[in-house]
Amino acid sequence: MSLTIGLLLALSFVVSLLALAFLIWAINNNQLRIEQRHAYTIFTEGEAGQVDDPTAEREDDHHFDIERAGIDRVSRLPVLILVASGIGWLVLGSLFGLVASLKLHWPDWLDAQAALTFGRVRTLHLNMVIYGWASMTGIAVALWVTPRIFHTPLRLPRLPLIGAALWNMALLAGAIAIANGWTDGEEWLEIPWQVDIGLATAGVFFVVPIIVTAARREVHHIYVTGWYYLAGLCWFPVLFVIANIPYIHSGVQEATVNWWFAHNVLGLWLTPLGVGTAYYFIPKIIGKPIYSYSLSLLGFWGLALFYSQVGIHHLIGGPVPTWVVTLSIVHSMMMFIPVLAVAVNQHVLVARNLWALRESIPLRFVALGALLYTLASFQGSIEALRTVNSVTHFTHYTVGHAHLGAYGFLTLVLFGAVYYLVPRSTGRQWPWPAAMAAHFWLVVVGFLVYFAALTIGGVLQGLAMLDATRPFAESVRVTMPYLQARSVGGSLMALGHLLFAVHFVVAVLQRPAPHPGATVLSKPAVAA
Amino acid sequence: MNRILPLGVIALGILAFATLMLVIGPAIQIKSMAPTPGLANYSAQELRGREQYVAQGCVYCHSQQPRSADQAPDAERGWGRAAVASDYVYDRPHQLGTMRTGPDLFNVGTRLPSRDWHLTHLYQPRAIFAWSIMPGYPYLFERKSRAGPGDVVVSLPAEHRPAEGVIVAKPAALDLVAYLQGLDHTNPAPARAVRDDGYSERGEPR
Ligand code: HEM
Numbered sequence: 001m002s003l004t005i006g007l008l009l010a011l012s013f014v015v016s017l018l019a020l021a022f023l024i025w026a027i028n029n030n031q032l033r034i035e036q037r038h039a040y041t042i043f044t045e046g047e048a049g050q051v052d053d054p055t056a057e058r059e060d061d062h063h064f065d066i067e068r069a070g071i072d073r074v075s076r077l078p079v080l081i082l083v084a085s086g087i088g089w090l091v092l093g094s095l096f097g098l099v100a101s102l103k104l105h106w107p108d109w110l111d112a113q114a115a116l117t118f119g120r121v122r123t124l125h126l127n128m129v130i131y132g133w134a135s136m137t138g139i140a141v142a143l144w145v146t147p148r149i150f151h152t153p154l155r156l157p158r159l160p161l162i163g164a165a166l167w168n169m170a171l172l173a174g175a176i177a178i179a180n181g182w183t184d185g186e187e188w189l190e191i192p193w194q195v196d197i198g199l200a201t202a203g204v205f206f207v208v209p210i211i212v213t214a215a216r217r218e219v220h221h222i223y224v225t226g227w228y229y230l231a232g233l234c235w236f237p238v239l240f241v242i243a244n245i246p247y248i249h250s251g252v253q254e255a256t257v258n259w260w261f262a263h264n265v266l267g268l269w270l271t272p273l274g275v276g277t278a279y280y281f282i283p284k285i286i287g288k289p290i291y292s293y294s295l296s297l298l299g300f301w302g303l304a305l306f307y308s309q310v311g312i313h314h315l316i317g318g319p320v321p322t323w324v325v326t327l328s329i330v331h332s333m334m335m336f337i338p339v340l341a342v343a344v345n346q347h348v349l350v351a352r353n354l355w356a357l358r359e360s361i362p363l364r365f366v367a368l369g370a371l372l373y374t375l376a377s378f379q380g381s382i383e384a385l386r387t388v389n390s391v392t393h394f395t396h397y398t399v400g401h402a403h404l405g406a407y408g409f410l411t412l413v414l415f416g417a418v419y420y421l422v423p424r425s426t427g428r429q430w431p432w433p434a435a436m437a438a439h440f441w442l443v444v445v446g447f448l449v450y451f452a453a454l455t456i457g458g459v460l461q462g463l464a465m466l467d468a469t470r471p472f473a474e475s476v477r478v479t480m481p482y483l484q485a486r487s488v489g490g491s492l493m494a495l496g497h498l499l500f501a502v503h504f505v506v507a508v509l510q511r512p513a514p515h516p517g518a519t520v521l522s523k524p525a526v527a528a
Numbered sequence: 529m530n531r532i533l534p535l536g537v538i539a540l541g542i543l544a545f546a547t548l549m550l551v552i553g554p555a556i557q558i559k560s561m562a563p564t565p566g567l568a569n570y571s572a573q574e575l576r577g578r579e580q581y582v583a584q585g586c587v588y589c590h591s592q593q594p595r596s597a598d599q600a601p602d603a604e605r606g607w608g609r610a611a612v613a614s615d616y617v618y619d620r621p622h623q624l625g626t627m628r629t630g631p632d633l634f635n636v637g638t639r640l641p642s643r644d645w646h647l648t649h650l651y652q653p654r655a656i657f658a659w660s661i662m663p664g665y666p667y668l669f670e671r672k673s674r675a676g677p678g679d680v681v682v683s684l685p686a687e688h689r690p691a692e693g694v695i696v697a698k699p700a701a702l703d704l705v706a707y708l709q710g711l712d713h714t715n716p717a718p719a720r721a722v723r724d725d726g727y728s729e730r731g732e733p734r
Contacts, residue, residue, distance in 0.1 A: 014671070015545060016604055030551055053561055058636065070571055103663065104629070104661055105661065107653070107654070107660070107661045107662060107664070108654070108663075108664065111664050111665075111666060112666060112667060113667065114584070114667050117584060117585065117663055117665070118585065118588065118589070119585015119586060119587070119588050119589075119663075120584075120585055122585065122588050123585055123588070128577075151702070181583030181584070182583070183582060183583060183585075184621060185582040185583075185587075185621035185623070186621050186622065187587070187588075187626065211532070214532050215532060220530050221530050222530060222531075222532070222535070227535060228537065230532065230535055230539075231536070231539040233600050234536050234539050234540055234543075235539065235540075235543055238540065238543060239543070242547070242551075249555075249620075250616075250619065250620040250622070251558070251613070251616035251617050251618075251619050251620070251622055252554075252558055252613040252616045252622065252624070252722075253554060253555045253558045253559060253613075253623045254619075254620065254621060254622045255616075255622045256550060256551060256554045256555070256558075257551050258549040258622070259550075260546070260547070260551050263544075264546075268543070304538075304539055304542045304543075305542055308542055308545075308546035309546045309550060311550055312550060314626060315624070315724070316591045316594045316724060316726070317596070317599050317600070317724055317726070317727060318595075318611070318624060318723070318724055319593055319610075319611040319612050319613045319615065319616065319624075319722065319723045320554060320558075320613065320722070320723065320724055320726070321554055321557055321558070321613075321722050321724070321725075322725045322726050324549070324550060324553065324554050325724045325726055326538050326726060327549060327550075328550070366601050386530075386727065390595075390599050390600060390727075393626070394591060394626065394628035395627075395628070396629075398626065398627075434603055465579050465600070465628060466600055466601065467601075468601035468604040468605065471629055472605060473657065473659050475628075476657055476659060476660070476661060480661075483661075
């Protein structure tokens with residue numbers, strides 16, 4: 001037995017190392033033929049070198065970008081409907097998150113109904129923000145960006161409308177099921193599998209148009225954003241279907257499937273959406289390509305190879321085979337490679353153009369999100385070390401980490417993308433520019449409070465629990481001020497989301513644009 | 529990176545490989561283990577109680593996987609010996625958990641055997657520990673003007689007692705308590721049982 005396992009383990013490393021060596025060789029020999037000039041794929045003729053921020057334009061700044069006007073018009077309806085749905089779930093999900101947070105220090109509040117007990121409210125929060133907000137908005141951004149990097153309109157643009165309707169209905173059904181205690185009972189997989197069939201079907205309506213659009217593209221090269229989107233759209237359906245097949249898993253074996261899935265939702269679905277989006281908007285807004293285009297290849301394949309095997313670091317010290325745990329810990333460490341590659345590419349560009357952060361609120365959101373991606377990933381790798389994990393596992397520290405990734409990284413990137421794409425889609429400006437800045441500061445300050453509180457509280461809780469001389473009660477008591485602080489931070493975040501939602505509704509319902517049907521593009525070079 | 533097909537194929541190939549390592553490999557190993565000697569399957573009532581445990585979401589605050597003495601003082605806290613894979617053969621869905629807002633419950637039946645304690649605690653945890661942040665589950669109970677035959681009355685301190693009448697447990701509460709009382713994994717684990725031994729020195733007992 002241990003021989004076969006050792007062989008499997010060795011095989012994994014050999015294959016991973018071979019693949020990495022192959023990649024380096026391929027990059028060196030131009031096999032994958034990517035060159036720095038490919039990084040210009042996102043610009044049209046003569047466009048590079050100019051700041052492009054629709055939120056900073058005045059009405060009389062317009063000039064027409066015939067190609068993109070045509071492209072954006074085709075994707076407008078599906079994209080706006082998906083963004084609207086995403087924002088709806090964000091508001092609802094934040095509300096449930098806030099209730100869950102408050103319940104941890106007001107345990108007797110709202111305890112009369114089963115639907116409002118902590119275990120269900122928390123679950124509703126997670127499913128709404130992940131499968132509602134993050135996934136739907138992420139798909140919306142992918143549907144909007146993909147045609148732009150391929151310089152061709154979205155194909156089959158009606159299909160995502162059906163997909164959005166189905167996805168919303170399935171998620172609502174899932175939420176009602178969970179509120180009533182009907183759950184599959186595993187974290188991240190609570191929605192009953194019968195309802196999951198609806199979600200999986202809806203997914204087809206998003207994947208097909210994007211793949212068809214990619215196949216009909218007008219440019220030879222697939223820009224890095226496209227790698228992440230296309231791969232994510234291949235991965236997630238497979239993950240989702242395998243993990244939800246009922247009746248075949250049980251016991252600890254089911255737990256390994258559970259965490260293989262749950263971490264891959266982050267690593268192979270939400271992360272590609274967020275990183276791909278940042279790879280488009282940062283250079284597009286600044287008007288300059290990313291730092292080193294060939295490095296992005298290492299970042300992408302490194303993510304695929306290493307991130308896919310980190311899931312069992314959620315079961316360190318648990319009743320699972322030592323070798324799988326070790327495997328996941330090693331791959332968690334390897335994640336430093338792709339993360340550094342992405343970091344160099346994105347942060348160097350931002351750091352050389354800091355002035356642009358002052359001018360562009362969308363860039364501020366996306367660039368900060370990208371920075372927090374690097375931090376969340378470093379934190380995650382370190383959390384996987386056995387000594388660190390003994391303290392932080394089972395504590396609120398993990399929840400802080402989860403929000404650094406899902407919120408600090410992905411959610412901020414998506415905010416920036418929505419601020420950019422709505423004026424381009426509708427041809428109308430955001431009505432209240434000040435609300436964008438207010439939204440930024442509310443969620444950033446709120447999140448800082450949230451994260452700092454859970455990080456400190458979590459470590460104190462973990463240390464108390466590891467000290468046999470201190471009663472368990474102490475591990476609860478030490479966290480109380482931090483749980484309260486989290487509610488304060490969370491309230492600011494929720495307030496920011498509400499403002500964002502109202503602003504979005506007003507923006508979409510505004511009177512028609514002065515040049516109906518035309519998409520505005522920035523005037524040449526904002527005073528830099 | 530100018531072609532879609534190789535991109536998709538390699539991406540899915542990598543995922544397949546990860547699935548082999550994280551899902552299929554462990555499955556082959558774990559499913560070959562016999563149940564830990566002495567591990568009993570759940571009774572019908574315990575299974576109903578387990579469904580309550582799942583439906584109420586107790587797992588978001590309670591783990592069911594004591595760690596080894598090499599790593600953490602779980603055993604000293606009375607949470608039991610280090611759990612092994614073969615302790616879970618009857619668990620579906622698994623409830624290993626990743627949070628310890630409350631204590632580990634894998635052996636709570638041996639630590640807290642009293643049905644009445646659990647009923648009071650589930651109805652209002654702060655009737656027992658003022659510092660507790662566990663939610664009460666009053667909807668698993670009902671208030672009656674007086675207990676009928678077969679009713680199980682919950683004993684409560686004065687400040688948590690209703691102004692009139694008594695609190696009796698609904699069947700769901702009784703099932704849940706039966707499940708908790710049955711949580712007992714004190715039977716010794718076989719020497720070669722599967723668990724993460726990454727914290728132990730070679731050959732050390734767990
Ligand atoms: C209004 C802002 C928010 C508040 C107050 C909030 C609060 C919470 C609370 C109380 C939990 C449960 C923690 C526990 O079980 O102890 C939680 C879990 C979680 N939330 Fe949020 N949340 C907010 C926004 C978000 C957003 C926007 C996202 C993602 C897009 C998100 C992602 C998650 C995830 C992934 C978990 C699971 C964490 C884990 O199991 O480790 N949250 N949140």
